[in-house]
Amino acid sequence: MSQIFALCDVNNFYVSCERAFNPALENKPVIVLSNNDGCAVARSNEVKSLGIKMGAPLHQIQDLVNQHQIQVFSSNYRLYGDMSNRFISILEQFTDQVEVYSIDEAFLGFSGFHHHNLGKHTREIVKTVKRGLGLPICIGVAPSKTLAKIANHYAKSLAVPGGVLGLFSEYNIANALKNLPVTEIWGVGRRLSERLNRIGIKTALQLRDADEKTLQRQFSVNMSRTILELRGQSCIPLEEDINKRKQIVCSRSFANKSDDFNLLRQATSYHVTRACIKLRQQQSMAKSLTLGIRTNPFSEQDRQYSNSISVVFPEATDDTSTMLKASYQALRKIYRDGYLYKKVSVMLDGLVDATSHQADLFNRTPSNPKLMNTLDNINQSMGKGTLQFASEGFSKSWVMRSERRSPDYTTNWTELPSVK
DNA sequence: TCTGGGGTCCTAGGACCC
DNA sequence: TCTGGGGTCCTAGGACCC
Numbered sequence: 001m002s003q004i005f006a007l008c009d010v011n012n013f014y015v016s017c018e019r020a021f022n023p024a025l026e027n028k029p030v031i032v033l034s035n036n037d038g039c040a041v042a043r044s045n046e047v048k049s050l051g052i053k054m055g056a057p058l059h060q061i062q063d064l065v066n067q068h069q070i071q072v073f074s075s076n077y078r079l080y081g082d083m084s085n086r087f088i089s090i091l092e093q094f095t096d097q098v099e100v101y102s103i104d105e106a107f108l109g110f111s112g113f114h115h116h117n118l119g120k121h122t123r124e125i126v127k128t129v130k131r132g133l134g135l136p137i138c139i140g141v142a143p144s145k146t147l148a149k150i151a152n153h154y155a156k157s158l159a160v161p162g163g164v165l166g167l168f169s170e171y172n173i174a175n176a177l178k179n180l181p182v183t184e185i186w187g188v189g190r191r192l193s194e195r196l197n198r199i200g201i202k203t204a205l206q207l208r209d210a211d212e213k214t215l216q217r218q219f220s221v222n223m224s225r226t227i228l229e230l231r232g233q234s235c236i237p238l239e240e241d242i243n244k245r246k247q248i249v250c251s252r253s254f255a256n257k258s259d260d261f262n263l264l265r266q267a268t269s270y271h272v273t274r275a276c277i278k279l280r281q282q283q284s285m286a287k288s289l290t291l292g293i294r295t296n297p298f299s300e301q302d303r304q305y306s307n308s309i310s311v312v313f314p315e316a317t318d319d320t321s322t323m324l325k326a327s328y329q330a331l332r333k334i335y336r337d338g339y340l341y342k343k344v345s346v347m348l349d350g351l352v353d354a355t356s357h358q359a360d361l362f363n364r365t366p367s368n369p370k371l372m373n374t375l376d377n378i379n380q381s382m383g384k385g386t387l388q389f390a391s392e393g394f395s396k397s398w399v400m401r402s403e404r405r406s407p408d409y410t411t412n413w414t415e416l417p418s419v420k
Numbered sequence: 421t422c423t424g425g426g427g428t429c430c431t432a433g434g435a436c437c438c
Numbered sequence: 439t440c441t442g443g444g445g446t447c448c449t450a451g452g453a454c455c456c
Contacts, residue, residue, distance in 0.1 A: 101456080
């Protein structure tokens with residue numbers, strides 16, 4: 001029996017979250033900015049039709065913003081994260097086969113459901129999310145994940161009534177693929193599209209009908225999977241396990257560039273601390289830490305420098321002090337005088353399960369799990385940053401801009417929306 | 421003056437071993 | 439002085455995703 005997948009995603013997620021709590025934004029052009037208020041990462045349909053692209057830097061579109069009175073928000077990840085959790089809980093009421101794919105998207109599986117009821121069932125999901133959260137969503141339904149993505153794309157771009165579009169019949173599938181450029185296919189980005197175009201494959205239909213074995217040799221096993229998926233043969237299964245992250249990255253650009261070693265050290269300590277909290281939350285330990293620093297690659301007048309270095313621990317660890325020491329030594333090794341730095345990043349790799357981790361007999365990497373536990377508990381119950389390591393510094397002068405953030409409507413008692 | 425921050429997977433090539 | 443072939447593991451880098 002062939003499988004059935006649905007891709008549900010929230011339209012213009014961040015913008016829709018802002019609108020859910022501020023109805024005056026409805027039908028108005030709205031954008032939400034990246035961290036540091038750098039560029040537009042979410043755009044309302046009104047903004048898209050003005051031709052503003054995903055990732056457009058704010059300073060380049062400032063004229064359009066003024067001219068069309070576009071409402072501009074800093075990103076408010078606490079709010080979006082909380083809305084995302086609520087969205088997933090609603091989906092879980094409709095099927096037990098749920099893969100959370102990103103903050104605003106989930107794949108659903110409908111094995112065992114009857115085909116003919118599915119239209120009604122999925123339209124009910126759209127209505128329930130709208131009623132419960134005020135968020136508009138669209139759903140694409142098809143026999144493979146790749147086709148479900150495409151169905152979703154059309155559900156949105158054609159503004160299909162009910163918000164749901166299914167792709168099952170050979171006729172409908174061929175029609176959908178005929179005019180779809182290969183770059184719109186899930187898993188085919190800019191580079192691969194260029195290469196496909198060069199050998200005469202421009203549309204999704206042409207790719208579907210190409211020789212799969214030849215393309216596998218020429219590209220990779222992923223390309224062959226994509227081709228089969230376009231034919232309606234599912235090759236990419238639903239991943240329901242909440243799998244632990246295999247790597248943890250914490251990085252931020254500075255509000256202003258700086259050559260101050262101490263400031264870099266504070267930013268490094270801050271990222272290491274956050275990364276370790278995430279690490280302990282998922283009950284993992286890391287075998288290595290990679291520290292990266294770089295200047296601003298967009299600046300033409302500044303001299304450029306970027307470098308990174310990895311530290312491998314004698315034994316996997318989740319101890320913040322151990323990591324802080326290692327990161328400080330790493331920073332000293334790659335820091336060079338005379339450059340204006342813009343970003344520090346910390347990556348933890350080689351993650352292993354903390355609960356089954358065997359301690360080294362000679363315990364060469366001492367750690368203090370009790371202390372870490374206490375620290376995490378206090379910060380969780382009394383608020384982030386209540387206790388911190390001194391090396392993070394107290395001024396946080398490098399911290400990013402976030403000048404137009406909306407209130408934490410759903411996660412902070414003092415910022416609950418009020419009804420007059 | 422101002423350009424984000426996370427992730428995943430695959431492959432090629434080197435190191436190393438027998 | 440001559441010096442094979444094949445396997446595994448690890449890592450860096452490239453491609454993709456949202």
